[in-house]
Amino acid sequence: MLLKLAILISGRGSNMRAILRAIKKQNIPIVPTVVISNKPSARGLRIARGLDVKTEIVESKGFQGSRWEYDQKIIGVLNKYGVMPKNSLICLAGFMRILSPEFIKKFKNRILNIHPSILPAFPGLDAQRQAIESGVSHSGCTVHFVDEGVDTGQIIVQETVKIKNDDTEETLSKRILAKEHKAYVKAVKLIAEKKINVTGRKVKFLA
The missing domain is CATH 3.40.50.170 (Formyl transferase, N-terminal domain)
Known part of the structure; x- marks a missing residue:
């Protein structure tokens, strides 16, 4: 079974673009499933869509809860696309938030x-x-x-x-x-x- 790839970004997404282009060009056996940004203005969202990858926004500006409460929103999006701890790889590509310990434990050795x-x-x-x-x-x-x-x-x-x-x-x-x-x-x-x-x-x- 191929791993499902999720990429988390906040800005231009240049590393995200390099990864997504390489997956197509080199036939890397992984499924680019979703790109998630905490900023609606992130330039990388447009790039991801241009590479036929679904995008989602989980806005962090003004969020008053804990890091774990925010990360649970991210997990909700990941679940929507079938990205689970046992079948996933999550790449942080200029994601300007610190992940909660709970999120890291849930996806142990699945986050780069x-x-x-x-x-x-x-x-x-x-x-x-x-x-x-x-x-x-x-x-x-x-x-x-x-x-x-x-x-x-x-x-x-x-x-x-x-x-x-x-x-x-x-x-x-x-x-x-x-x-x-x-x-x-x-x-x-x-x-x-x-x-x-x-x-x-x-x-x-x-x-």
């Missing part, structure tokens, strides 16, 4: 995120600026499972980028983003083809 550094270095916000200010020679990006920590889930794929002497946060971010598109697609493909096994903190690759 991408971070613009070589984790465990420079977790959290402004990772590109952190890398430049630290003086390291390389940075990059990491696709990882989502757990209850901040960028602490098991690492699946990493791509590196050399930091140039004249790099700014903007120029480095642009080069890392190009690597993000490659890394995220690779991670989705590995999971869709059932080529990884998670044991504790380690992700093992299967032949």
Whole structure:
């Protein structure tokens, strides 16, 4: 049975677009089922529709409840499309909300995120600026499972980028983003083809 893919976005959706295009082009065995945004104005919604993927909005602006109460609305949409913990993969692609522990536990090892550094270095916000200010020679990006920590889930794929002497946060971010598109697609493909096994903190690759 093919996994059902849901992607959560808040903005432009460039990683989402890279994933959806690759699924079609490379025939990755996964079903792009729904793209959900917490912002009605997210540009990625239009891109998803153009790629024949259903979209839903679960607006977060003005929501007064807890994170779990909001996430239950997301789960309601996922259920509507048959996206369940045992048959799903959820990709966070610029989703500007912190998921509740309850949601993460429900979809354990089913949620992916991408971070613009070589984790465990420079977790959290402004990772590109952190890398430049630290003086390291390389940075990059990491696709990882989502757990209850901040960028602490098991690492699946990493791509590196050399930091140039004249790099700014903007120029480095642009080069890392190009690597993000490659890394995220690779991670989705590995999971869709059932080529990884998670044991504790380690992700093992299967032949």
